[in-house]
Amino acid sequence: MFPLDLLSSSAPVAAPASPLLADLNEEQLAAVTLPAGHALILAGAGSGKTRVLTTRIAWLLQTGQATPAGILAVTFTNKAAKEMTARLSAMLPVNVRGMWIGTFHGLCNRLLRAHHQAAGLPQAFQILDMQDQLSAVKRLCKQHGVDDERFPPKQLQYFIAGCKEEGQRPGDVAVKDPDTRKKVEFYQLYEEQCQREGVVDFGELMLRSFELLRDQPHLRAHYQRRFQHILVDEFQDTNRLQYAWLKQLAGDEVGGQMRTQGSVIAVGDDDQSIYAFRGARVGNMADFVREFDVQRQIKLEQNYRSFSNILDSANALISHNSRRLGKNLRTTQGPGEPVRVYEAHNDLAEAQWMVEEIRQLVKNDGFERQQIAILYRSNAQSRVIETALFNAGVAYRVYGGLRFFERAEIKHALAYLRLLENPHDNTSFMRAVNFPPRGIGARTVEVLQDAARSAGCSLSDAVTAVPGKAGANLGAFVAKIEVLREQTQGKNLRLIIEAVLEESGLLEHYRNEKEGADRIENLQELVNAGESFVTQEGFGRDAVALPLDEHGQALRQSPVSQGIDPTQPMLDQVLPGSQPAAGIIDIDTGETLSPLVAFLTHAALEAGDNQAQAGQDAVQLMTVHASKGLEFDAVFIGGMEEGLFPHENAMSDSGGLEEERRLMYVAITRARKRLYLSHSQTRMLHGQTRFHMKSRFFDELPEEALKWITPKQQGFGTFTPQSSGGYGGGGYGGSRGGFGAKTETFASPPVPPQKAAPSHGLRAGIAVFHNKFGEGKVLAIEGTGDDARAQVNFPRHGTKWLALAIAKLTIVD
DNA sequence: CAGCTACGACTTTTT
């Protein structure tokens, strides 16, 4: 956007004339141009937080205070990471791939792939999502005869995840009672199972890479030296382990004080901390200030989003919380419309009121439908609202629900793909073994599991131990996988996925199913996703990292390197204008992640885009939690009742109540121009009609900003929509979640033609020699120049992808 | 072994 004069690196450090810094307010400018040192930025809702973060990075680069390789910016969601990356590359003609910008888990993944040996993992380790983790837990429960009345698998999963979030291994958990002891024992068994199968769950990604840094001094020192500028987004939502992880990267702790070389900038808002239930610890903010001896705190209190009636409501509400760092949003905008409050007789009437107001907003006030949001505390509330919208023919879209990579048919396909990479992945084995049905029932699987347990091997290896027809069926399945692995050897990702879909029988199965058309469409979409993953996304952001230095030494220069800064260790420095990097590279062997492993990682770490269809002209429905970070011209908050909002489960203790209040604060601050609140006297909940008092939060809002609206008509549900549209015009029935954007996100351009005359002289079919792996046969070549990689089959080590710039391959005559 | 029925849960959720 801004034409930037990047070449004049002699620009003064505090260049006020820099177009980068134009239009920043005083607070923002101060935050962007903070001198070296640790800082806490309290960024209120709508205060331009993302802009400050990205401009800060751009400014550091532009003024020569940082190189791309020296920057680590971490977020919670892929969406936030993507946005940061996109904005940054719009600001500066810099190759953002050289920077470590990503989610906590994405960056952990990078670390672990690059240092998999030091971390004790196979390079191609697979990542379990929550579904996978739960089925792994269930499997283990069965195997050990765990009483699932006393220890429901869900609870064990929660326990394990909770321990890891606190940074605790089984040995670290304080055992207070017999139940805890049992759980810890189970935790231990679970760990062993994961290690055996070469899989890690989300918590393990964090914990394992934390331990890697903690236990490998030279590695830690290396990264500490490298990342001179660490920036953390949504700091109030970090859990204990994430904070500990950051500390490892920032420096060493001595007597409760951090000794650091670079600077850490934490950006957050304690008033928007709404994830305590999943381990977020607002206290990390205070700890950060103390342990890092933070001298600078900046508050961004200028709000650019809302009219003052809305903002005053938010300020007034949140002032009822104690234990705040203290912040008051202000705006230069006028009061705007009052906040409208509606009391309905029942939930249906509430929904109909919303629909009617929305029609008027669109018809009379020219609001766009996608700029109107209906927020609710719990998902169950959406049904009535959806019905009302549908009946009125108003297009809507519900956020949440299943994402693309979580759909059953996709999970099945992924299970087959994972088995190609790792036959010992029992979670995937279990998912695929009898789907599509091939006569392998629960009984057979039980026999197999017993055999595997007594032989101490994977399910795949145990099939030969199962006798009879059952054994034959199992053998056929394993053989099928092996044939598939054979067939796809050296093929590109698209062909691999296509082969799996066909050979697994998945396509055939869904072709014969009545409702299978959508599923087949999704499976086709998976092929497209694989294709664009390779051609468009360059193997995905999280998978990308160039050579890592295990010993803190500068690495051997790669032959064709240009634009490498010799004063910096050659970690992840990206060649300007080069093709996307080849993926994670093991420095000792030159081994890279295969496109398939990279894709599977991508699928686990990024379950799919939720806002793919956001552009539609449709009213947005979502939970308050899901609305965080978004903004709308008009916002409706329904179900403002005691027991619902604040939720009954959170009302008992003050901590829970304060979190509910923060949740309400988040909801209010989503609105730009109009805010509508409603509550209902009665509501269907869990199949029962319940009576509710109006929420206490109403009493905490400034009376002068509110306008109470009474029902136009008395009685129950007598309201009739009067306008022309009438019935079912929309046909938008809950199209939940999904990848949707078939034409946008995954439009795959023609595959770029292979560059001619490869300098390495390798081609498929010839024999090569590798120092560590010995002699092997080249199966495929991908990429060019520094990014060229070869797939080589070594008789003793299996099939590897090797970066030709790193791996020393000699051609065997 | 697969399909069907009954029963229980049920706040929020990203990686």
Add this chain to the structure above:
DNA sequence: GTCGTAGCTG
């Protein structure tokens, strides 16, 4: 009320 799972029956 509705979804998902567990257990039973054909």
